[in-house]
Amino acid sequence: MEYCFIKPINRTYKYVSVRGNIFQRNVTKIKMNFSISKRVNGYRPFLYNITVDSCRFLRNTSSHPTAEFFYNILKSHSNLNHTCPYDHDVIIDKLPIGYINHQLTHVLPFPEGEYLVETYWFAYDIRRAYVGFYGTIS
Template sequence: MVSPRVRLFQLLSFLYLLNVSVSKVELTNIKCTSLDKDFADFEYCFLKSVNRSYKYFSLKTNLFKIPITKVTVNFEMLQRFNGYKPWLYNVTVDACRFLKNPKSNPFVDFIYGFFINYSNINHTCPFDHDLIVDKVPISFMDYRLTHVLPVPTGNYLVKSNWMAYGINRAKMNLYFTLS
């Protein structure tokens, strides 16, 4: 006969392995739109599937009126229920102030953590160069969305509006499925 401790360990191990094997993030689309092409424009914004196991997204924004000293960003996370509905977060942050103290807003810090290691957006204002987010792997996003901050399964949209000097200059929508 097997002891209750062994059974409990087996059950916990099974549940852990079930969670690890079932949870998976799949990017479905990325849309980048410049709302003021005289101020900034996207050189590229795409998802790339190299093979079945390695997928990534990249984007590059060309800035035309530099240096930029005042940036505000709005992040909104929506889940699909008969259309995309507000899910949990809708946060607006002063990006220059946030970059001085990233721990000041935990949700924005979580979003920023997705691309900080793959980007040149890693310093405070002013921005006097093009902004690049290069080859963010889906496996990294999968780990953050299933282990760091477990998100329920479903279809999601992360919308972001990028404003400079109080004018909406660009927006980016990232669509993904968590199964």
Template sequence: MRVGFILQVQVIVALGALTSVHSKLELTNIKCISHDPDFAGFEYCLLKSINRSYKYLSLKVKLFKVPITDIKVNLALAKKSSGYNPFLYNITVDACRFLKYPKSNPVIGYMYDFFRAHSNMNHTCPYDHDLLVDKVTTNFINKHVTEVLPFPEGEFRFRSHWIAYGILRATASVYATLS
């Protein structure tokens, strides 16, 4: 009887310790590739470190063949383990439909909130101007992802393929470590 009580107390203490642990996400790199330089090009794609605890990423895509009325985005999360392997998410979204009906899916609704807060991609198609993602910090990501979803520690890659009119036009990959 006493052993069962001690075990219950140990489990409660362990669960309490687990709920007080917070993950820390650190951005480590960003890579942007224009697969069709006649269609779009990156003016900048950077990860800027202000100090040891504050980094942000920004990118600007110059569009050369506007207006754009058909664009799909493939989003994939991979975890490093003998190379980067698929992990949890790999979805393709019709960007025009996504922007027209942002709350049709909870995950997609979250992405819409992200885009409204950090980019100029906040209206429906057609797109006839450059695309800008400005100063996305790890604080934003930690608040909305690691505090809500339990993620394992490790190195991750978030990759987005931008497909316009059925042709791959650009890829942006963000690398991060979760500890």
């Protein structure tokens, strides 16, 4: 990971930026495991723990509705908008926290609380990266 941060611009506007370097070019076999945990006497599994073959999913995003919902949150602010092979770094640039909050409270109403979103990225069935986000919905 080159960088992964949340930048506060003012009291109401914050954004997330992530850049993950791909060292081997033309990656054609990618899987992603995505899970959400809620803090209740420690972090406990909450709603989702899914594994998606990313190359297959990006060919037909409607094949997995849960993954499609979360992909649509990222799609407009990232370069994850094409199928394999990936021959460039993965970038999520200036994804507004307010937009994420709207999607997770109005579109798919999550209850208030503290959450952990974990993603594990696999290339050729070998775990290559872990990205975890801690957040609060209030």
